[in-house]
Amino acid sequence: MAQMNMLEALRDAMRTELKNDPNVFIFGEDVGHTGGVFRVTEGLQKEFGEDRVFDTPLAESAIAGMAVGMGVQGFRPIAEIQFVGFIYEALDQMFVQAARMRYRSGGRYNAPIVFRTPFGGGVKAAELHTDSLEGLALQTPGIKVIVPSNPYDAKGLMISAIRDNDPVFFMEHLNLYRAFRAEVPEGEYTVPIGKANVVREGTDVTIIAYGMMVHTAVKAADELEKNGIKAEVIDLRTLLPLDIDTIVASIQKTNRAIVVQEAQKTSGAAAEIIAQINEKAILHLEAPVLRVAGPDTVYPFAQIEDAWLPTPARIVAAAKNVLEF
Amino acid sequence: MSKLLNKVPYEVESPDVEALTILSPEGEVVNPDLMPNLSDEQLKELMYRMVFTRTWDERAVNLGRQGRLGFYAPVSGQEASMIGSEYALNKDDFICPGYRDMPQIVWHGLPLYQAFLYSRGHQHGGQIPEDVHVLMPQIIIGAQILHATGVAMAFKKKGEKRVAITYTGDGGSSEGDFYEGLNFAGAYKLPVIYTVQNNRYAITTPYEKQTAAQSIAHKALAAGIKGVQVDGMDVLAVYKAVSEAAERGRNGEGATLIELLTYRFRPHSLADDTTKYRTKDEEGEWSLKDPIIRFGKYLAKKGLWSEEDTERVKEEAKAAVNENIKKAEATEKMTVAGLIDTMFEQTPQHLEEQKSDFQ
Numbered sequence: 113m114a115q116m117n118m119l120e121a122l123r124d125a126m127r128t129e130l131k132n133d134p135n136v137f138i139f140g141e142d143v144g145h146t147g148g149v150f151r152v153t154e155g156l157q158k159e160f161g162e163d164r165v166f167d168t169p170l171a172e173s174a175i176a177g178m179a180v181g182m183g184v185q186g187f188r189p190i191a192e193i194q195f196v197g198f199i200y201e202a203l204d205q206m207f208v209q210a211a212r213m214r215y216r217s218g219g220r221y222n223a224p225i226v227f228r229t230p231f232g233g234g235v236k237a238a239e240l241h242t243d244s245l246e247g248l249a250l251q252t253p254g255i256k257v258i259v260p261s262n263p264y265d266a267k268g269l270m271i272s273a274i275r276d277n278d279p280v281f282f283m284e285h286l287n288l289y290r291a292f293r294a295e296v297p298e299g300e301y302t303v304p305i306g307k308a309n310v311v312r313e314g315t316d317v318t319i320i321a322y323g324m325m326v327h328t329a330v331k332a333a334d335e336l337e338k339n340g341i342k343a344e345v346i347d348l349r350t351l352l353p354l355d356i357d358t359i360v361a362s363i364q365k366t367n368r369a370i371v372v373q374e375a376q377k378t379s380g381a382a383a384e385i386i387a388q389i390n391e392k393a394i395l396h397l398e399a400p401v402l403r404v405a406g407p408d409t410v411y412p413f414a415q416i417e418d419a420w421l422p423t424p425a426r427i428v429a430a431a432k433n434v435l436e437f
Numbered sequence: 438m439s440k441l442l443n444k445v446p447y448e449v450e451s452p453d454v455e456a457l458t459i460l461s462p463e464g465e466v467v468n469p470d471l472m473p474n475l476s477d478e479q480l481k482e483l484m485y486r487m488v489f490t491r492t493w494d495e496r497a498v499n500l501g502r503q504g505r506l507g508f509y510a511p512v513s514g515q516e517a518s519m520i521g522s523e524y525a526l527n528k529d530d531f532i533c534p535g536y537r538d539m540p541q542i543v544w545h546g547l548p549l550y551q552a553f554l555y556s557r558g559h560q561h562g563g564q565i566p567e568d569v570h571v572l573m574p575q576i577i578i579g580a581q582i583l584h585a586t587g588v589a590m591a592f593k594k595k596g597e598k599r600v601a602i603t604y605t606g607d608g609g610s611s612e613g614d615f616y617e618g619l620n621f622a623g624a625y626k627l628p629v630i631y632t633v634q635n636n637r638y639a640i641t642t643p644y645e646k647q648t649a650a651q652s653i654a655h656k657a658l659a660a661g662i663k664g665v666q667v668d669g670m671d672v673l674a675v676y677k678a679v680s681e682a683a684e685r686g687r688n689g690e691g692a693t694l695i696e697l698l699t700y701r702f703r704p705h706s707l708a709d710d711t712t713k714y715r716t717k718d719e720e721g722e723w724s725l726k727d728p729i730i731r732f733g734k735y736l737a738k739k740g741l742w743s744e745e746d747t748e749r750v751k752e753e754a755k756a757a758v759n760e761n762i763k764k765a766e767a768t769e770k771m772t773v774a775g776l777i778d779t780m781f782e783q784t785p786q787h788l789e790e791q792k793s794d795f796q
Contacts, residue, residue, distance in 0.1 A: 181601070
């Protein structure tokens with residue numbers, strides 16, 4: 113089995129599907145010749161030609177809107193929006209046009225598009241390159257939201273996303289692209305959309321996270337263990353559909369939970385997860401479910417990024433709070 | 438600039454833009470060289486469709502006021518632009534309409550009762566039959582321009598000799614998506630036709646406040662595609678311009694922007710008052726260019742059309758509207774559960790649970 117970082121795993125997934133399905137196309141700014149600013153698609157144009165993998169003019173709305181038109185004609189576009197902050201330029205086409213194509217047409221048309229975008233803090237990038245905008249997508253009926261945390265999941269989820277007949281917002285954390293290598297099977301396999309992964313078992317508190325925060329949560333769990341607290345860590349992998357069953361099963365065991373997200377605290381993924389926990393597991397809770405998140409400010413300039421982002425220490429403190437409630 | 442543009446007689450000229458016209462308002466052929474090659478039967482068919490559409494529009498406005506239709510954007514005055522452009526397409530060409538462009542997609546194959554269902558806010562209105570190559574009308578101004586661009590990209594990738602056409606208004610030509618679409622089409626040389634039905638008003642904002650450009654057709658220059666301005670009240674001129682643009686697209690010669698100078702005789706929707714922003718003089722002037730009267734005079738001189746023909750078509754149209762509105766009204770209502778099931782191909786668990794609240 114090959115060792116790959118997340119970037120290579122994503123590329124391998126796209127290569128697999130470019131081979132499998134002539135309807136798959138990759139386009140976006142700089143994705144062709146150079147393989148994208150992070151080289152995620154490096155070599156794919158050389159391997160599959162400019163017809164299948166191509167650079168576009170610099171225009172996010174047109175990238176997303178062209179994907180909608182191609183999707184209506186039966187293609188399965190993978191459209192890259194170069195950095196997450198640029199999706200605002202494409203929001204109508206992504207979250208209005210693609211996401212409601214099936215609804216508007218009463219099921220006649222769909223938009224089988226993967227909108228890929230790098231996001232995520234801790235890399236000292238320029239303004240509007242790192243924000244966590246998954247909450248916008250979660251407020252949008254008709255689009256799925258995937259945030260992988262490791263190379264194996266990234267490949268399996270990307271293949272699932274490309275094969276999915278609904279639009280998918282696929283968020284790739286900048287800090288995870290080259291963070292580490294892991295075993296990734298050759299060839300095709302899928303990780304199902306909507307199935308969470310219990311990455312660490314525990315009995316005292318459930319820590320729910322996704323993307324980079326899974327790793328921060330595991331570090332926190334290591335810390336907690338030193339104090340004799342066994343934390344269970346759930347990697348959501350998919351925010352919509354959300355695997356609430358896995359969350360509830362864990363809370364039935366631990367009776368306490370915290371949700372960790374990089375995004376600003378208010379009204380985001382964590383708020384929704386806690387609302388669903390209230391609906392489905394309130395009688396199993398011994399304490400309120402707490403959020404560890406960024407504060408409700410604009411995403412900060414690089415100087416204070418590390419202080420702004422959730423840390424293992426903040427997660428440990430939150431865990432202790434729910435345990436001592 | 439003019440050197441680039443002077444290759445055919447009706448191309449946009451600078452600084453004075455002239456419209457491509459074939460018929461004068463009196464129905465005389467003023468540019469015989471441009472006359473499209475249409476049989477008598479086809480000429481009559483164009484007239485039939487325009488008269489039918491005018492009658493349908495008049496009935497639809499009344500049905501709207503009776504509460505039997507929902508959102509409806511009147512089309513009277515724009516029949517030449519709408520009918521002439523659609524008639525120039527092949528059946529497998531693809532239409533991405535704006536909110537007012539229901540006639541084009543109905544004449545392209547969408548059953549009339551589905552148009553009424555769409556207006557009444559029923560999803561089945563947008564369930565386009567498999568062999569009809571259109572999208573449902575777009576509400577966001579200009580979004581459809583990018584869909585047409587993508588559809589054209591798909592045709593090019595598949596090597597199909599088909600074109601995509603999209604419609605917006607003069608207001609739509611100010612949108613960012615308009616520029617992005619034209620630029621993509623130029624960069625990729627796509628088989629797409631962008632039409633702007635310049636009906637002089639974006640709801641109430643006059644064209645003069647919309648742009649300082651010499652014409653909307655000029656905007657093609659920046660994208661490196663062909664720009665044409667056409668008398669949009671002259672069905673033959675519209676047909677000619679769109680036919681040529683379609684041929685160019687099919688031949689791999691790229692995209693065309695066509696500005697159709699037209700006028701809506703009625704308000705933007707059923708809700709605004711035209712007396713607040715237009716003058717009687719202006720309306721009178723444009724009514725002299727009425728596409729149906731103009732083309733009717735031309736056909737009458739050729740002995741192809743009479744008042745009796747107009748009356749016959751009106752009666753047919755009224756009967757068709759009655760029949761189709763009844764069919765729309767008799768269609769089973771949507772349900773919330775049904776709506777939920779159209780969010781995703783397979784309804785996820787959380788939506789299944791929400792569905793149970795509505796069953």
